[in-house]
Amino acid sequence: MPRQRKTTRPSQRELPFSELKGEIPDAGFDEGFSLLYSEINNFIKNGIGKKAVSTRKSLWTKRHSKEFLSFAGMVARPGADGGWEKLLRSRPYRCALLSGVVMKVLDKHVFSDLLFGAGPEHAEVLRIEDSSMVNVEGMSARWCCLMSFIDRLTNDFTGFKRTDLRAKTNRVYLEATGGIPPLFWKRVDKITAQIVAMLLPLYSAIGEEAPSQSSYQALHNIVALAGWLNVAIRLSPKITVFEWVQPGEAYQFSFLCIGEEKKMASDGHSEAPNDQTRKRTRVMISAVPKITRYAHGSNGFSAGTETYDVMQPHVVTYRGIYADWEDNRVVPLQSHARNGFVVFLGRIMSLLMSVMRLAMVLFVAGIFGLMVFGAWISITGGNGDGSSLPWIVQMVLWPIQLTFQSLMLSVRMVLRSSHVRTDYSLATTNSWLLNR
Structure with a gap:
């Protein structure tokens, strides 16, 4: 096992927990997630994505963890040429791919928590409370199955009641803990170390044993900011939804393209004059999910739902085949890595x-x-x-x-x-x- 550099314990980032006593506006979440993605992008570009690969061996066949291969397969796929190797050898593709992997890790292991850093007792209370409210939603759906629009409104209403109850429970809990979940920084330390362990094979590929002290501190700050955003979300009665664009999906104009393939026809596909195969712009790397906040209407039960788009999905695209079934003929990452x-x-x-x-x-x-x-x-x-x-x-x-x-x-x-x-x-x- 490679020797890791001796590093001092990372310092704890200053986070505005005092602002969570009130309701964070939607624009505040917009700024928070924009800052989070910017810091993730800088962490990758200034670290593991800065240098060229120093080995001719396949980077996918290194001893990657199952988590890394799973997350990479969720956020990326090769272009029409089916070449997985370029996604890690090309620095722009590598930066986008690893940004998506880090964001996926935060989505699964930070934003999915009912309260990031909560103690085991409170976490169990939230789990039981959430499960019981889900059962109530199921009963509401069965009672209202005769009228689809009433079914939708009732489910929305019950979902908002669930998030509102969770927010009140978390506020009472944080009042007793000084406004910060007791295991917050312990969880930040653990997830930071696990992300670094997941990326170690790629650090070896660029000729480094481990990230530098400044790079480790930057990653620690990223996880801490994500944890703070989770606490802010769980203290709000609004519903926050993360929707990932699937690799290979046809490009839509609501996506934010961060790659080089930005030129396309107005309908998202084109036909080359000397090529009989119709082409379509498709997603190769999904770096950031679509993040949307939903609020219950303020004029009563039938007021509907108000939405606020916190962040557009960030993608890298490629020119693929028009037919979905034909374009999907790609070697899966797990098979390629083996x-x-x-x-x-x-x-x-x-x-x-x-x-x-x-x-x-x-x-x-x-x-x-x-x-x-x-x-x-x-x-x-x-x-x-x-x-x-x-x-x-x-x-x-x-x-x-x-x-x-x-x-x-x-x-x-x-x-x-x-x-x-x-x-x-x-x-x-x-x-x-x-x-x-």
């Missing part, structure tokens, strides 16, 4: 087969040599002068020597071409879902 092991295993099997074939040749040559030597002994009656014995022995042993030399040469060539990765080993971390 190809390195499959190739190595194939080389080992090829080596074993070569050894077996050469062993058989050696055996046959030995038997033939013994037969010739026995025939010579029977012809001479064992009474020869012995002058020709060394020459006869050399002739008998010559096929065996040639076979053995060919065997050693084949072994050296196979071992030379086999890329056995022994430069480092990364300790496997436990699943985050089990450690939460």
Whole structure:
């Protein structure tokens, strides 16, 4: 395992917890998430995305954790050429991909919490409370199944009641804890360390053992800001929804394109004059989800729902095939990442087969040599002068020597071409879902 640089404990970011005593406006969430994405982007660009890759080996076949491969497969897919390698070797693609991975980690392990940093007792109270309100929603849906529009309004109303009850419960809890969840900074430290462990194979690819002290502090600040935004969300009666654009999905003008493929026809697709295949602009990397806040209407039960778009989805696009079923023919990331092991295993099997074939040749040559030597002994009656014995022995042993030399040469060539990765080993971390 590579030695990590000795770093001091990161300092705790100053966060405006006192402002959470009141209601944060929607524009405040807009500014908060914009700042979060900007800091994530700078963390990647100034660190792991700054240098070119220092190895010719596939970056996907390094010892990545299952979490990393899972998140990367959720936010990215190669273009029409099906090349996964460029997504990590190209620095612009690498920055967008890793920004999406970090944002996905925060979505799954920070923003999904009912209150980030809450103690186990309060977390259990929130879980039970949330489950009971979900059951109420299910009952409301069954009672109102005869009229679809009333069903929608009732579900919306019950959903807002659930978030309102959660917000009141969390406010009472935070009043007893001084306004900060008791395990807030412990969770920030843990998630920061887990993200770094997830990115270590890529740091090795650019010639570094671990992120610098300033880079680690920047990531710690990012996780802390995400945790503060989670607390702000969970203290609000409004509903905040994260919607990720799926890789391969057709581009829409509501997406914010951050890549080079920004030119397209007005309908999102075009047909090249010398190409009979219709093309469509599609999503290659989903770096940021669409974030929307929903509020219940202020004029009563039938007032409907008010929406506020906090952030547009940020995507990198490519020129894909018009038909969805034809464009989706891409090797899955998990299969691509396993190809390195499959190739190595194939080389080992090829080596074993070569050894077996050469062993058989050696055996046959030995038997033939013994037969010739026995025939010579029977012809001479064992009474020869012995002058020709060394020459006869050399002739008998010559096929065996040639076979053995060919065997050693084949072994050296196979071992030379086999890329056995022994430069480092990364300790496997436990699943985050089990450690939460």
